[in-house]
Amino acid sequence: MQELDLLRTLLEVHRAGSITAAAARLGMSQPSVSERITRLETELGTPLFTRSARGVVPTPEGDALAARVAAPVDRLREVWAMPAVTGPAETVRIGGASDVVAARVIPALAPLTSQGLRLAFTLGLAHDLLARLADGGLDVVVSSVRTPVRGIRYRGLIDEEFVLVGAPVLARTIDRKRLAADPAGALQHLPLVAYDADLSIVRRYWRSQFGRRPANPVAITVPDLRGVLAAVVAGAGVSALPRYVAEPAIGAGTVELLHRSDEAPINTLNLAIRAAEPATPATIRVIDALVERAREWDVL
Structure with missing residues (x-):
């Protein structure tokens, strides 16, 4: 099973062209994906990808291995599938400006929907969205302003x-x-x-x-x-x-x-969440995915 996990990781990185994007698809951290690729390269005795600021590029050996294992690994996807959801999927309510949501937030979070999360977006101006967040109508707001609002705390994403x-x-x-x-x-x-x-x-x-x-x-x-x-x-x-x-x-x-x-x-793009109550596990997954993906946004 461990070898199959390594090959599945190889395929996701190969298809995504990025360690960070593959990590989001797999529901893993970026260091964990990097460690798996390094381990597979060590076992095979050859590099499978070359790293760059824009992502990763497969070596000829990486291309050949991905082509060889793609069909059998894809047939075994059900082995790694998450257990069936017995209740309604949890919905995370996200607010943001329409342009930022379309260009950056949705591509970063869309892979989470295959892992049992539902995402509901509210589009608008930052001040209105932050007020809704404070009132409990939203779980996360991606905001270009850092307005002091009672009960809200901020985390910088990218300058x-x-x-x-x-x-x-x-x-x-x-x-x-x-x-x-x-x-x-x-x-x-x-x-x-x-x-x-x-x-x-x-x-x-x-x-x-x-x-x-x-x-x-x-x-x-x-x-x-x-x-x-x-x-x-x-x-x-x-x-x-x-x-x-x-x-x-x-x-x-x-x-x-x-x-x-x-x-x-410069201006900082921020994540805003309510400070008075702990974030749900689903909201934490959304926050983690945005923080991971933001590391690539400066090269978009």
């Missing part, structure tokens, strides 16, 4: 870099000499695309980089980072976005970086 971007047609209207001397003034004529009425993201960027609140007119307000990017690409205005959201458009040339800083502005 995200923010960039200021605009369509090329707007970028060409900026006086570059003035931008170097007075960036806020050089950008003041540009309309903004805002995430919310409080200008929460662009306001944070302006204050951290220029020392003041933006005085720019607001053209569009849309509470979804993908919608913000779409509006920026369309030339409706400029905005500050997490680099992982803006990077594809930057690479395609549909938006440009409007401002560069010696110290990149």
Whole structure:
């Protein structure tokens, strides 16, 4: 059975292309998966994967072994299946912004559904979701703000870099000499695309980089980072976005970086949970999976 466990782990890592993703699928910790792969490599006397910042790549020996054992190991999946659930599956209620949930949270947590968990998502703005968490309506909130709320404690997931971007047609209207001397003034004529009425993201960027609140007119307000990017690409205005959201458009040339800083502005993505009561085992599994997967998010 031990050898079969090693081969099953090999297949999951081979298919996922990542130790962390395979660990989530198997319901194991990342170190445990790494230890199993190392043990199998030691027994066989050959490396099966090469490691990189983006995951793992199978060696020719790893590819050959995976191809040889895939069919018989897949037929034996029922041996490793969890016992049948005799009662209703436990549901974990998760809140977050629609863009973050779609891009990061769902891919990280979806494997847990094959292990007997149900996930129910509530989408919205952080302040509303944190209020629901405090009232017991949610179990976990993924939040880009860390607002002090009675009965809630926070755990940082990852620091995200923010960039200021605009369509090329707007970028060409900026006086570059003035931008170097007075960036806020050089950008003041540009309309903004805002995430919310409080200008929460662009306001944070302006204050951290220029020392003041933006005085720019607001053209569009849309509470979804993908919608913000779409509006920026369309030339409706400029905005500050997490680099992982803006990077594809930057690479395609549909938006440009409007401002560069010696110290990149960052914001921490947090996990929020209730402090007054212990988390359920199912909620702990959700938290652990998000923490593990967040280690890879900086390379997405």
